[in-house]
Amino acid sequence: MTEYSKKTVAATKSPDVPDAEAKNDYPLDHVPQTAKKSFFSVAAVLLGITFFSPTMTTGAQLGEAFSFGSLIWILIAGNLVLGVYVAVNCAIGAKTGLTSVMLSRYTLGTIGSKWADILLGGTQIGWYAYLAAYMGQMYALAFDADKFFLLFTIGWGILFGVTALWGYRAMEKVAYVAIPALLILVIYIPIAATESAGGWSAIIDNVPTQEMTVPAALTAIVGTFASMGTQACNWSRFSKSAKVGFWSGLIAFLIGNFIMLIAGVVGGIAYQESDFVVVMMSMGTLVMVFAVIILTMNIWTTAHAGAYAWAVAGSEAFNSKKKNLFLVVGLVLALLFACTGIYNQLIGWLVFLGIFIPPLGGAIIGDYFFTYKRRLPKLAYVRFRKFRISPVASYVVGVVVAYVTNQIGFGVPPLFGIVASGLCILLFNAIFKNDMHEIAKDAEYI
Secondary structure (H helix, E strand, C coil), X not given: CEEECCCCHHHHCCCCCCCHHHHHCCCCCCCCHHHCECHHHHHHXXXXXXXXXXXXXXXXXXXXXXXXXXXXXXXXXXXXXXXXXXXXXXXXXXXXXXXXXXXXXXXXXHHHHHHHHHHHHHHHHHXXXXXXXXXXXXHHHHCCXXXXXXXXXXXXXXXXXXXXXXXXXXXXXXXXXXXXXXXXXXXXXXXXXXXXXXXXXXXXXXXXXXXXXXXXXXXXXXXXXXXXXXXCHHHHCCECCHHHHHHHHHHHHHHHHHXXXXXXXXXXXXXXXXXXHHHHHCCCHHHHHHHHHHHHHHHHHHHHHXXXXXXXXXXXXCCCCCHHHHHHHHHHHHHHHHCCCHHHCHHXXXXXXXXXXXXXXXXXXXXXXXXXXXXXXXXXXXXXXXXCHHHHHHHHHHHHHHHXXXXXXXXXXXXXXXXXXXXXXXXXXXXXXXCCCEEECCCCEC
8 A cells, every 4th residue: 555654634633532523423534432333223223224115116016027936036145145245335334434435435536436426325316206206105095185296295205304414313213113113014914915815825826927037136126225235334334343233234134125025025916016005005994004104104214314325425525524415405306306207117226226336335345355454544544546446447347247247137237246346356456556545654544
């Protein structure tokens, strides 16, 4: 690593001293040990993200395209890839105390990291738009008031955005309420759906009515949380250790996402409907009321996470601690998108995310292990380059690999993209010399 002899001015301030920046969740700095959270706190926040009712819609759509037996293996493979990928990201975030976009600054450089800001922050704005529209449709159906769809969409979108201003603390509190309630619902749905379909034999003997390739299905599963999983560092950085971060991420994204998809598959097959809002509404008035309340709390947690993610991306992009300013700007854009019909583009959106985002996480992981050898110099001791050619080239290769394998219907495209971009760090490091940032000789490492 290239070194320089003088610390930057910022190095004179100890990052372990709590100050007013704690109120901003440390968007541009390492989270100090004094601000770290327990395993249950971080796991609750991450589970609140993965216990995501639109995931059931994805499961229902997959259930239309595959036999039940084939789908189980597809779900296991897709969630295993997602879970391990996110868990490694979470461990890195916990060890370094940095957000995903700040880690991308180490990997891609100060200008290169802007692509990560656009890709990760931008996709979260798209997801938020989808969630706002999802809420609009759910309430329009529940109250038989289609003409108020836009009013419900905008109203809930604004409310979610306002409460997201409280950051991690608000997400934690909502998650503690939403997770137990949604667990009850996802247990009840398969039971009620199976009875409605005439027993498990009817679910297992389901005949597919739609067509989808296995790679596209795997990409959709990973794509459900490709963006949020790559940004899981935003929350795992509050973990007390890398081990806590790893297990929090694995439990949330492997087990939590699998549960949601299975509930969607069974409900979709039983009711022959991929739109889970419609499924909820068809299960009787009592269940509908209960479901609307629970799904509202559930979507609240994920909407918080999306708003938080684009806010910290905006902070990194403009090197500003005014996270809430970027949250409000993104909220306005998301509400505009929510009124354009994004609700009907879910699978295509997930496939796009599954191709372009996982290779970014692969490049960050590969760079952390192969270049930094799991020892990252603290921000205050680094003079960042504008671009680092090796990781940028590695990311491009990962995207190409994911795209081509998805187009030809081969294997698990998101996994191939992650592995290709990660391993290419070794190759391009050998080709492009003097591609590192300048590190102070007396630098502190984490």
